[in-house]
Amino acid sequence: MALIVQKYGGTSVANTERIKTVAERAVSTAMKGNQVIIVVSAMAGETDKLIKLAHEITDMPDEREMDLLLSSGERITSALTAIAIQKLGYKSMSFTGRQVGIITDSSHTKAMIEHIEAGRLKTALDEGKIPVIAGFQGINEFSDVTTLGRGGSDTTAVAIAAALKADLCEIYTDVEGVYTTDPRIVKEARKLNKISYDEMLEMASLGAKVLHGRSVEFAKKYNVPLVVRSSFNEAPGTLVTKEDGDMEKIVVSGVAADKNQARITIMGVPDKPGIAGGIFNEIAGANIVVDMIVQNVSSDTKATDMSFTVSKSDSKKAFKIAKNVSDRLGAKGVNMNTEVAKVSIVGVGMVSHFGVAAKMFETLAKEGINIMMISTSEIKISCVIDVSHAGKAIKVLHDVFELAKH
Ligand code: ASP
Ligand code: MG
Secondary structure (H helix, E strand, O other), X not given: OOEEEEEEOHHHHOOHHHHHHHHHHHHHHHHOOXXXXXXXOOOOOHHHHHHHHHHHHOOOOOHHHHHHHHHHHHHHXXXXXXXXXXXXXXXXXXXXXXXXXXXXXXXXXXXXXXEEOOHHHHHHHHOOOEEEEEOOEEEOOOOOEEEOOOOOHHHHHHHHHHHOOOOEEEEEEOOOOOEOOOOOOOOOOOEOOEEEHHHHHHHHHOOOOOOOHHHHHHHHHHOOOEEEEEOOOOOOOEEEEOOOHHHHHOOOOEEEEEEEEEEEEEEEEEOOOOHHHHHHHHHHHOOOOOOOEEEOOOOOOOEEEEEEEEXXXXXXXXXXXXXXXXXXXOOOEEEEEEEEEEEEEEOHHHHHOOOHHHHHHHHHHHXXXXXXXXXXXXXXXXXXXXXXXXXXXXXXXXXXXOOOOO
């Protein structure tokens, strides 16, 4: 008997017909002799709708209130799914994040799971029930509802799988797995049979929205085998797993673009020790994650420009902080460009191959695409470019690294 966690995304629970299909799959998995735990997202579009409602009232709604608001979407689908499973004659029970003891920190709208008190879940399983958990949410030490960031239901699923030492965590979505790039942009994109945790982490952080980044971190840390597959058919999906020898033979496994980026530049920052630490300390203090940072060495003046990127949703807040810091330091000013995208190539094989970066830059240059910022890691090269070129960049990179083949 295996313990299987199945997570269903928004399109998989978009209406009651889809929810009935989810219930059928859950019951048929259980009938094969498995224990099954379901984690659900809100119905497709529901979270966006709730955010829009709040923004009709104010530009910057309070984040604690946003969390209570947004957590309601997943509650609806968890209860409906449990009802649908019961209708099939199987025992089921829905739970909110709080009810299954998902304890998080207090960074509202992007909380981190600290631990899971899985007692109630175990009892439900022992009683032969299929527990259905509302994804994306937990509570903090004050019993306030928190949410885990957009796409966070994946993280709920993997964290539950890790806590209960599940044999498998299946992430059901509306695509058949992880692709070499977004198949809506490049029709030659190919589905990968497997991908390493590290590559998937990079792809996820690059805006390949198929998996929430933090869920992959969890999966890697606790070695949870993860499968991404479609709830609309029986295709086998993509296995996200430990790196193996085969994977290194492939130099580039995927290309991704992240359009959810903003670049902020503080101009004329004094060039002396402690300034960068000061700036990024304040930004971190506001729970904002900074991605790329570029600072030039100043040649003749005693000042330098400092650019960094943050996600678009954090950009207003980050800009305000940068402006305050700039005023205080007597810098020349701050500008922000939200019309940028980060395009990246990813592959564990990059470590052992030459010339990958040069090939990427030349390919972009040939298309007349200007590179504003560059960052690299052992298995990734990213370039910030104008957002209007993102689609084109993805296509030519997918082509030049021959990702449609293999
Ligand atoms: N409903 C949330 C969102 O749309 C969480 C999730 O679906 O994973 O971001
Ligand atoms: Mg998702």
